[in-house]
Each structure stands twice: as structure tokens, then as C-alpha cells.
Amino acid sequence: MKNAGNNVFPIFDELLQKTDKEELLKQKSFTVWMTGLSGSGKSTIAKGLERYLHEQRFLTKMLDGDNIRVGINNNLGFSEDDRIENIRRIAEVSKLFINCGVITLNCFVSPTREMRQMAKEIIGTDNFIEVFINASVAECEKRDVKGLYAKARAGEIKNFTGIDAPFEAPTNAAVEVNTAELSIDASIQKVLNYIIPKIENN
């Protein structure tokens, strides 16, 4: 910085852009925002997507409760305010990844239209693909992989979406996957059919 004045080194004034990173990675970046009840299959589908895309040499980042709630959002609870702040931060993290050329695979219940709209506004409409992982409360409760529905019924968890808190189904998701009707493979394939043409950066 010796003798550095204004505009002496203008090249350093400009950061690399999303398009530069996309060119490096040979892909387009965006967020696949999966919304649906606990147990509907969001993370299972995301893991399948990530593995398939990795094999095709695309770079993705899966974001879900397992790496968000124990990390950046470990100081948030499940009050209304905290659930909104949870989604806000997730959307901001997604934006950082997108601007780095990375495709994010987001798995969050995100039960209200307001939350998803906020995420969409932060991330940007063009970079936001809403995927509705649809399965009824009865179906998810039957699966109850994590035992959360049983706890919610027993009153041990309050404000549990589908039991004592509402889930507002998306009305115009880009893709809807009914996991009570489709196999895991078919569910993954349905999402891939939609996103693969958007990834290819020609």
C-alpha cells in the first residue's frame, strides 16, 4: 500500500462476479428450496440430488437442519421470531454460495408463504427454485423417522408443523413431488428433470 492513492490499482477494485465463478465451475448456480413437512423426504431427496450432481462434476452445497441448526443458527429456538430469523440467515448463506457459483440444496420445513417469500426476495427470484415435497401429515406421522410426531402428540414439542402449527402448501412451486406416490429414485429424477437444463452453462 506504499504510495497507494485513489485508483492506482483499479483492477483490485472489482470483485469477481457470480458469472466468473459459474464459468470456472461450468455450471449455473441457484438455490433449490425444498419445502415440506418433517418426514416428507426433503433431506433424502437432497442427498440423492447431491450425489448424482457430484458424479456429474457439479458443485453443490446441501443446507439442512443438521449443518445449520448446530452451527450458524445454534442460538435460535423455535419461537415465531426465531423461525423467521432462521430462514433469513439460511437465505443469506444461500446467496453467498450462489454468488460463488455453487448450487445450494435447501431442506427446511419453511411452513409459511411469508417465510418462503422472504427467502425468495433475499436470494433473488431468478435464483430461487421452489420444490414442494408433498406428503400428508398422516403419511409423515406414519413414517416418523425421528420420532418427532410422537413427541409432538405427547405435547413434548410445541408448535410442531402439521400437528399444532400450520403448513401453508405452496400454490405455484416449480416442481411438486408426492413422496407417498413416488419412489425415492423417481422423486429424485423428477427434480433432476427440472433442474439439469438450468444447470448446464453453455
Place this chain on the structure above:
Amino acid sequence: MKNAGNNVFPIFDELLQKTDKEELLKQKSFTVWMTGLSGSGKSTIAKGLERYLHEQRFLTKMLDGDNIRVGINNNLGFSEDDRIENIRRIAEVSKLFINCGVITLNCFVSPTREMRQMAKEIIGTDNFIEVFINASVAECEKRDVKGLYAKARAGEIKNFTGIDAPFEAPTNAAVEVNTAELSIDASIQKVLNYIIPKIENN
């Protein structure tokens, strides 16, 4: 999910690891944590690093006030608690990027040893490279690119590091760059000399 029981699809139970992403990107991932006074040259050096590494086809993500304070941390101020929370979230974001194989270039004053130690613990010692961008208060105040020192002297900004809040210099940074003595190019080169051997993923 039809008929899905425990361990029916074990392949989906495992997420891709840091090493899988590093293999895809042909690089090792870690955080280059640049600490130093406002105006010491952190962001200028990071921009140079990012541009050089991009030309070498390495994927980096620069994190600084410009994309953090207006985004994920837009609800934080400059109180002691908020400054710690600021650094905590930045470290958690860095960890997400590292686990995705991406090298992060972090430009934050991060004035106390406690803050940097917290960041190091979150990110992991093996993934944390501390770089001290060293320039005296007098030198930084002379540059005063953003006019912040003048405001701090006028009392318009409180708790400004170097003026009315302390900066605890690192005692064992991996690299130290004195930007009052070195040119921008030489400063960038000094950091590159240290990190390039660590990036190459053979």
C-alpha cells in the same frame, strides 16, 4: 419413500464429505483469516489473492463487511456482544464453505485474541490460517480511505479499533504482512507463497 424402512437405501444416509468436494475442485480448502486495523489493506490483498487464484482455476470466496454486514449480519451492531456474534457467524459460514471445498478469504478487523480463537475453534485449527495485515494506527489513519478515522476522532463513531478500542496484535500468525513497507503486489505475493503449497491437492 414408498415402503422405505431403516437402511433400505443406505447410500443416501451419507453426505458427501469435504474430501469429495476437494477432489472435485482439485484443491484443498481452508480459511485465510486476515486480521488487522481498518485501512491496513485486508480487502485489497484479498481481492488480489482471489483474482490470482481464480486465474489458476481455484475456487475462493471472499468474505468481508461488504457482503456480511449488509446480509447475514445486517441485524448486528457494534456492541461487544454483537461484534462477537458477528465473528461467530462469519466463522460458521466459513466452515460451511470449507466443507464444500471452497477456500475462504476473510477480511475482518477481529481485534481481540478471544475473537480469533473462537473463530479458529469453530473453523478447526487445521483449516485456519491466520494472516496479520500489519500497519500502525498512524499509517491507517493517514490513508483513511473510508473516512472512518476522521469520524472516530470526531466522536461520531464509538469503540473504533485503534482509536478508542484496542487491537490485540496476533503473536503467532502464520504470515505477517507489513503494508507500510511492502507494495500491494509484494504483500499479495507474500501470502501466496504461504498458501499455494497448501492449496495444491495432489
